[in-house]
Amino acid sequence: MAIRYPNGxxxxxxxxxxxxxxxxxxxxxFSDRGMTLEQELNQSNAYYLNHDVAVIHKKPTPIQIVxxxxxxxxxxxxxxAYFKQASTTDxxxxxxGNYIDFDAKETQNATSFPLHNFxxxxxxxxxxxxxHGGICFAIIKFVKLxxxxxxxxxxxxxxxxNMDATKGRKSIPLADIQKNGILIQYHIQPLIPYxxxxxxxxxxxx
Amino acid sequence: MAIRYPNGxxxxxxxxxxxxxxxxxxxxxFSDRGMTLEQELNQSNAYYLNHDVAVIHKKPTPIQIVxxxxxxxxxxxxxxAYFKQASTTDxxxxxxGNYIDFDAKETQNATSFPLHNFxxxxxxxxxxxxxHGGICFAIIKFVKLxxxxxxxxxxxxxxxxNMDATKGRKSIPLADIQKNGILIQYHIQPLIPYxxxxxxxxxxxx
Numbered sequence: 001m002a003i004r005y006p007n008g009x010x011x012x013x014x015x016x017x018x019x020x021x022x023x024x025x026x027x028x029x030f031s032d033r034g035m036t037l038e039q040e041l042n043q044s045n046a047y048y049l050n051h052d053v054a055v056i057h058k059k060p061t062p063i064q065i066v067x068x069x070x071x072x073x074x075x076x077x078x079x080x081a082y083f084k085q086a087s088t089t090d091x092x093x094x095x096x097g098n099y100i101d102f103d104a105k106e107t108q109n110a111t112s113f114p115l116h117n118f119x120x121x122x123x124x125x126x127x128x129x130x131x132h133g134g135i136c137f138a139i140i141k142f143v144k145l146x147x148x149x150x151x152x153x154x155x156x157x158x159x160x161x162n163m164d165a166t167k168g169r170k171s172i173p174l175a176d177i178q179k180n181g182i183l184i185q186y187h188i189q190p191l192i193p194y195x196x197x198x199x200x201x202x203x204x205x206x
Numbered sequence: 207m208a209i210r211y212p213n214g215x216x217x218x219x220x221x222x223x224x225x226x227x228x229x230x231x232x233x234x235x236f237s238d239r240g241m242t243l244e245q246e247l248n249q250s251n252a253y254y255l256n257h258d259v260a261v262i263h264k265k266p267t268p269i270q271i272v273x274x275x276x277x278x279x280x281x282x283x284x285x286x287a288y289f290k291q292a293s294t295t296d297x298x299x300x301x302x303g304n305y306i307d308f309d310a311k312e313t314q315n316a317t318s319f320p321l322h323n324f325x326x327x328x329x330x331x332x333x334x335x336x337x338h339g340g341i342c343f344a345i346i347k348f349v350k351l352x353x354x355x356x357x358x359x360x361x362x363x364x365x366x367x368n369m370d371a372t373k374g375r376k377s378i379p380l381a382d383i384q385k386n387g388i389l390i391q392y393h394i395q396p397l398i399p400y401x402x403x404x405x406x407x408x409x410x411x412x
Contacts, residue, residue, distance in 0.1 A: 059266060061266065078289070080284070081269070098339070099306075128255065
């Protein structure tokens with residue numbers, strides 16, 4: 001569920017926003033060059049929901065509320081609050097009787113996916129979900145290549161652990177993602193038909 | 207994941223807070239008489255997570271952000287925001303390979319559970335989740351009786367639809383909840399062992 005300003009402009013999570021503001025590629029993401037991956041996925045999830053395919057929602061942005069006004073006869077107003085780092089992934093839901101849990105990441109990098117896009121507790125959360133029978137993955141978009149991949153969490157773990165253990169490389173080469181991930185071609189309805197890739201993961205478990 | 211004020215006091219969702227502020231029983235829930243059902247469930251879910259039983263989290267409170275400051279070299283500050291009505295239930299996750307989705311409601315009423323505690327879109331969300339193989343229910347606490355029940359979403363639907371269709375009664379009699387629901391006895395670890403009741407729902411599907 002996207003958080004929007006009253007003018008309808010979508011609000012983006014601070015970690016994302018902040019890093020984009022700092023990065024050279026900042027302006028592009030605020031330009032009219034198109035939707036963010038989050039917007040594309042929210043639209044796709046709305047399609048899946050409306051067409052009885054799956055129930056998958058983006059979780060609200062976690063906020064640390066510091067000061068709230070409760071004016072008489074009108075809505076409570078949050079006067080001071082801060083963004084909190086999410087302790088889980090952004091998306092979860094149910095599809096074909098399976099618990100689905102994933103995070104979506106965009107990168108401006110054209111040759112590899114930097115692992116710092118993930119936080120330790122997000123990876124840990126996916127490990128726990130898999131342990132209990134959930135289907136977990138990352139949806140990774142290489143913005144400059146305009147390519148989107150579904151990358152299995154279990155594959156992500158091996159790169160993550162290698163980074164931790166042996167101070168190995170801090171990114172996943174594009175070639176590896178092209179080889180082990182599932183390419184998701186843009187479509188019209190839905191825009192990102194990622195559940196077709198999830199079908200492959202479900203069938204693997206059969 | 208509970209949202210807390212810096213002093214550690216738990217923040218409660220506005221719909222809940224507002225109604226409690228208005229209701230005669232308001233003060234009790236802000237007193238030191240004990241934890242709210244939400245706090246009890248968060249503690250129970252933390253136990254389940256730490257003991258590798260299940261991964262179930264409370265979703266963050268949805269906030270409509272209107273005005274954000276991005277001061278240089280410091281964290282973004284939300285200067286104006288409002289509480290949004292949740293479009294789904296508050297809790298979901300994975301247990302024994304199943305998608306679990308539920309909402310938790312407290313009532314000060316000692317003889318029946320008022321259906322206005324639910325919103326149409328929450329009921330609709332549970333219908334959709336069930337359609338795709340999820341396990342959905344409500345955890346209802348009768349505060350004055352100190353009794354907690356798991357009440358199947360499918361049972362809830364029949365009362366909800368009857369209320370809509372025939373302008374029938376707007377509450378579920380306690381006796382019906384005692385008869386059709388599953389009583390959950392307080393425990394120590396976890397405080398509310400509701401997954402034992404969920405086991406019964408899972409086994410029913412076998």
